[in-house]
Amino acid sequence: MDKTNILPATALQPYGRFILNNEQNLELISSAVHFGFSFEGSEASIYASIPDAEGHSYLQYELDGEYQERVKVSGNSQEPIVIKAPTDGEHTLWVYKATEAHTGPIVIEKVTGENIKSIQKPAAPIIEFIGNSITCGAAADPSEVACGTGEYHDQHNAYMAYGPRVARALDANFVLSCVSGIGAYRNWNSNGPTMPQVYEKTDFQENSAQQWDFGTFTPEVVSIALGTNDFSNGDGIKERLPFDSASFVSSYINFVKLVKSKYPEAQIALLSSPMQNGDSRTKLKNCLTAIKEEVDAAYPSDKPVAIHIFQPMQARGCTGHPNVEDHAILAEELVPFFKQLL
Known part of the structure; x- marks a missing residue:
């Protein structure tokens, strides 16, 4: 995979409360803290985990402006979350934390996909x-x-x-x-x-x-x-x-x-x-x-x-x-x- 197909956590631009931890991974902290990226083709992968090996939390996402679903993030999961788009072409994905700060952070290591780019929210109040x-x-x-x-x-x-x-x-x-x-x-x-x-x-x-x-x-x-x-x-x-x-x-x-x-x-x-x-x-x-x-x-x-x-x-x-x-x-x-x- 060449570099344009991997977006490290440091390249993401989250809205809400978050930290970049010592491993330079993104910890999503507050409810509905979210980040976006665009990709081409029919799928992208999110490398997400939580610190508690026995526990679980939830992300949810919007694909091309349409809300999709909640996705379970398990502490012991070794596999990335694969987001599939119904068609090829360019897609926009916004990923949200469904759970609150006291549930614990969701850690994002990287996202991967074809021609993947971090996106920012349009300027707005x-x-x-x-x-x-x-x-x-x-x-x-x-x-x-x-x-x-x-x-x-x-x-x-x-x-x-x-x-x-x-x-x-x-x-x-x-x-x-x-x-x-x-x-x-x-x-x-x-x-x-x-x-x-x-x-x-x-x-x-x-x-x-x-x-x-x-x-x-x-x-x-x-x-x-x-x-x-x-x-x-x-x-x-x-x-x-x-x-x-x-x-x-x-x-x-x-x-x-x-x-x-x-x-x-x-x-x-x-x-x-x-x-x-x-x-x-x-x-x-x-x-x-x-x-x-x-x-x-x-x-x-x-x-x-x-x-x-x-x-x-x-x-x-x-x-x-x-x-x-x-x-x-x-x-x-x-x-x-x-x-x-x-």
Whole structure:
């Protein structure tokens, strides 16, 4: 194989959180982190692995602008993933990580194919979507592994989550910064580490030494969707104090200030939770309004904080999460909101 048929990991141009490790391989870290390349002929191969020999994760891909499927990456796999195109000729492939940062990295060593070239996304505004399992597209896709079976990440589908859908509808680029179960002042069943404590770490792990370089991407809009887990009653076994709106509001305000310190020019958008109904929906709305007022007062010359309150939803995915179709509904609701912000 001559050189134009091998693209090393260092030649790829990923969108999302990633690192180049000591072996100069690309570690895909965040949900829906993605890279693209073009090739000729009818197939290309992706050399992908994960550090856990016993484990597995998932990639998913888009061929010539059409979404195809999720592909399992097993820790013990020796064979590359072969992507077949229905025809010869030139093709464009975008590869996405379907699972979230806490599932662990997917390592890309190289891609091979005829006349293979790395491609970049067309220049477009970037939206960063910060959030919890809903933002990650967790528990959304039981099409291959039924709800309640397999591993938690077997039903992840980051590509079909509301954020990537909104970005595609608006011809925007996107990055996802999400962790299942995470909150602003407490998590679904623990007091931390919360999003404000892990946001600056590349892999959202509190004890990680790797700090994310916020100069990598400059979003025009940063969407923050936290609160579902702060409101949660936990697992019913572990002691759980009632929701504390003062703690929630003050932690959230400090987090917005942290985000603004990274991206001073970005428009901040706060999303409520489609999972909240009744009293908790009203309470979350009131909290977000209080956060907006305080942040706007602290940054009088910045664009005011925008808020979107979701219509309540009876989610149809696993464990009360939105499924792939529900994410389409959420995205449709959000497109006009983000269109205005961009």
